[in-house]
Amino acid sequence: MDDAFVIVPPLSYRPPNANDFPESSSWRDALFNILSLIETTNDSSRLPIVLFKTDKYVCMYDKFPKAKYHCLLMPRRQRGEETIFNTVETLNDVTPYHSDELREFHILGKNIARRLQESIQNTSDSVQITIKLGYHAIPSLKPLHLHIVSSDLDSSYITRRNHVQSFTSSSFFVTPDALENHLESAFVSLHPPMSLFVDVRMQRAQSILESAPMKCTKCDRVALNVPDWKRHNQYCTAMLKQTRSKGSLNSLLGWCSREYYGVAASRNPNFVKEINHIGFSIFLPQRDLGYYSWGSKHVPYKPLRGIESEDEILRCINVSDKPARLKPIIGQQVEFQSPTQAVIKNTFPYGQIMAAGLYVASMRGIDINATDFCFGGSVLGMLATRNSSGTFIASFIPGTRCILVVNREAYSENLASSGFQFERYATGKDMNDTVDTTTVNHLHTMRVGAKNVLFITEVHAVDETDSPIEIMASDPVIWGLNILLQMISSGSSRICYGQSDGQAIKNISLQSLSSVAQYFLQQQPCADIQTFEQNILSGMRDIAAQLVDGRLYRVNFSLKNIELVPEKDPIQCAVLPRDSVATRLIHSIMKDSAGAFERKRRLSEVDQNKGEC
DNA sequence: GTTCTAGAAC
DNA sequence: GTTCTAGAAC
Numbered sequence: 001m002d003d004a005f006v007i008v009p010p011l012s013y014r015p016p017n018a019n020d021f022p023e024s025s026s027w028r029d030a031l032f033n034i035l036s037l038i039e040t041t042n043d044s045s046r047l048p049i050v051l052f053k054t055d056k057y058v059c060m061y062d063k064f065p066k067a068k069y070h071c072l073l074m075p076r077r078q079r080g081e082e083t084i085f086n087t088v089e090t091l092n093d094v095t096p097y098h099s100d101e102l103r104e105f106h107i108l109g110k111n112i113a114r115r116l117q118e119s120i121q122n123t124s125d126s127v128q129i130t131i132k133l134g135y136h137a138i139p140s141l142k143p144l145h146l147h148i149v150s151s152d153l154d155s156s157y158i159t160r161r162n163h164v165q166s167f168t169s170s171s172f173f174v175t176p177d178a179l180e181n182h183l184e185s186a187f188v189s190l191h192p193p194m195s196l197f198v199d200v201r202m203q204r205a206q207s208i209l210e211s212a213p214m215k216c217t218k219c220d221r222v223a224l225n226v227p228d229w230k231r232h233n234q235y236c237t238a239m240l241k242q243t244r245s246k247g248s249l250n251s252l253l254g255w256c257s258r259e260y261y262g263v264a265a266s267r268n269p270n271f272v273k274e275i276n277h278i279g280f281s282i283f284l285p286q287r288d289l290g291y292y293s294w295g296s297k298h299v300p301y302k303p304l305r306g307i308e309s310e311d312e313i314l315r316c317i318n319v320s321d322k323p324a325r326l327k328p329i330i331g332q333q334v335e336f337q338s339p340t341q342a343v344i345k346n347t348f349p350y351g352q353i354m355a356a357g358l359y360v361a362s363m364r365g366i367d368i369n370a371t372d373f374c375f376g377g378s379v380l381g382m383l384a385t386r387n388s389s390g391t392f393i394a395s396f397i398p399g400t401r402c403i404l405v406v407n408r409e410a411y412s413e414n415l416a417s418s419g420f421q422f423e424r425y426a427t428g429k430d431m432n433d434t435v436d437t438t439t440v441n442h443l444h445t446m447r448v449g450a451k452n453v454l455f456i457t458e459v460h461a462v463d464e465t466d467s468p469i470e471i472m473a474s475d476p477v478i479w480g481l482n483i484l485l486q487m488i489s490s491g492s493s494r495i496c497y498g499q500s501d502g503q504a505i506k507n508i509s510l511q512s513l514s515s516v517a518q519y520f521l522q523q524q525p526c527a528d529i530q531t532f533e534q535n536i537l538s539g540m541r542d543i544a545a546q547l548v549d550g551r552l553y554r555v556n557f558s559l560k561n562i563e564l565v566p567e568k569d570p571i572q573c574a575v576l577p578r579d580s581v582a583t584r585l586i587h588s589i590m591k592d593s594a595g596a597f598e599r600k601r602r603l604s605e606v607d608q609n610k611g612e613c
Numbered sequence: 614g615t616t617c618t619a620g621a622a623c
Numbered sequence: 624g625t626t627c628t629a630g631a632a633c
Binding site: 026027160161225226227 | 626627628629633
């Protein structure tokens with residue numbers, strides 16, 4: 001281990017004021033917000049909430065210190081870099097594969113602890129206080145954070161039983177040594193270690209918080225209640241017990257075997273398996289951010305730049321909606337109906353609604369600043385085939401370095417068409433209903449190569465586990481690679497399709513993503529997945545390299561190479577509302593999400609009341 | 614994670 | 624009457 005990475009200078013502990021900490025949309029995102037503040041602040045070593053940082057890690061003061069000295073050590077979020085820590089949110093995401101990184105992290109933590117110990121050497125506290133390191137077996141906050149905390153636990157912020165237990169229980173407070181020993185045990189006794197994850201015994205850990213006796217850390221006296229524990233703790237004069245750490249194992253840590261595909265795997269394991277089964281290696285699903293619906297309420301068309309306020313967008317979003325469940329229709333035959341014609345243009349508010357997806361993604365904890373790209377549903381296909389059957393526009397999302405790429409082609413759709421009829425049939429709706437224009441969208445992130453990509457795509461249905469299913473009234477073979485990449489963009493591991501002869505849909509079947517791929521590759525023996533992957537990665541590189549300013553660019557092709565050309569009609573081809581509106585929509589989440597969220601709630605109540613009257 | 618508060622425990 | 628806990632809201 002190269003100690004140079006983790007050398008810590010002498011530290012002086014100067015806890016900040018509570019209002020030095022950034023406001024957070026939700027307490028769950030508090031640490032993420034701090035981490036992105038650190039990345040976006042020019043000289044973040046001057047931030048009062050930071051005690052010490054390196055290129056990879058940051059040690060910040062705890063906002064509610066449970067002892068005279070209390071900090072949190074975390075890996076920094078590194079844009080575009082492959083650090084495994086980026087996907088570790090709790091101890092349950094840790095694998096033996098993380099051993100080396102964790103060891104380095106722990107050495108840094110111990111060195112910080114040593115410096116803190118030095119800094120209190122000459123104070124009256126020096127005799128009684130030692131600095132301890134540990135993770136909470138069940139943390140309240142993500143991502144992974146190591147507590148560096150002094151043994152006194154003398155703090156007005158200790159108010160509840162679980163505060164006491166979480167820092168005094170020798171098993172709930174998981175020391176770095178205990179975690180390292182646990183990981184080490186996988187290499188000794190279990191095989192194969194790479195598919196194993198740490199598994200915290202949740203029930204036992206919870207019962208420690210709730211019902212284990214609260215003991216004094218010095219004399220083991222059992223307290224009657226929290227105030228009793230605090231009173232005794234302040235005046236107990238017994239010597240602090242020396243805790244053994246080397247070689248210790250933690251009784252709350254076990255193992256759980258599952259394949260490693262990233263964080264999203266637990267939500268939609270089939271999708272991840274299918275992608276790997278096809279042979280794609282550049283896609284690593286990360287976070288599944290769920291669904292939201294867009295109901296435009298039959299208002300007139302409007303140019304995106306004509307949107308006056310974010311409320312015009314907020315009122316159309318329903319964050320608790322999800323796609324309808326696919327009905328058991330396999331093998332059935334469906335006659336088409338003759339519903340009322342309903343032609344709609346993909347113009348706002350019936351299209352061009354990426355801003356809504358960005359809003360919901362921010363609300364659900366995506367840091368747009370830490371995201372490299374945001375793609376609509378057909379972008380992967382365009383990059384892979386280098387075929388611009390569409391008008392693709394690339395531009396920075398205002399106020400960020402995140403590149404939004406969407407198909408801005410203007411087209412019309414008829415809700416009476418057979419495709420829409422089949423979608424409604426497959427989800428148990430009235431085939432003749434051409435009035436409801438609500439669409440449901442899925443949000444998820446993937447690593448694509450070394451980049452973080454947010455996907456905002458429409459989905460038609462979900463299966464019994466609420467995973468997306470593509471629905472299509474034609475044989476997917478016709479669509480070839482595009483449908484494959486559209487499914488990947490929407491996070492769909494299956495497609496429900498039937499063959500249409502104009503009168504009816506026949507042979508409705510359900511196929512997996514990999515069988516669609518297999519069929520496509522059979523039809524086109526010259527096609528190979530690796531070439532498509534290279535096209536996608538080099539396309540993303542080209543776009544990032546050529547996007548030099550805040551203007552709108554059209555994605556053109558010359559000899560299959562991507563060329564960004566400044567869009568001649570940036571007003572007409574806008575992909576987001578004007579900057580002031582878009583910025584408030586996306587960034588208000590960080591600073592003022594409570595306000596935006598409350599406003600959204602009030603608006604939806606108003607709309608509901610209208611409906612009821 | 615905290616804050617707030619009803620009502621149980623004393 | 625006061626002290627303390629636990630659950631909901633944020």
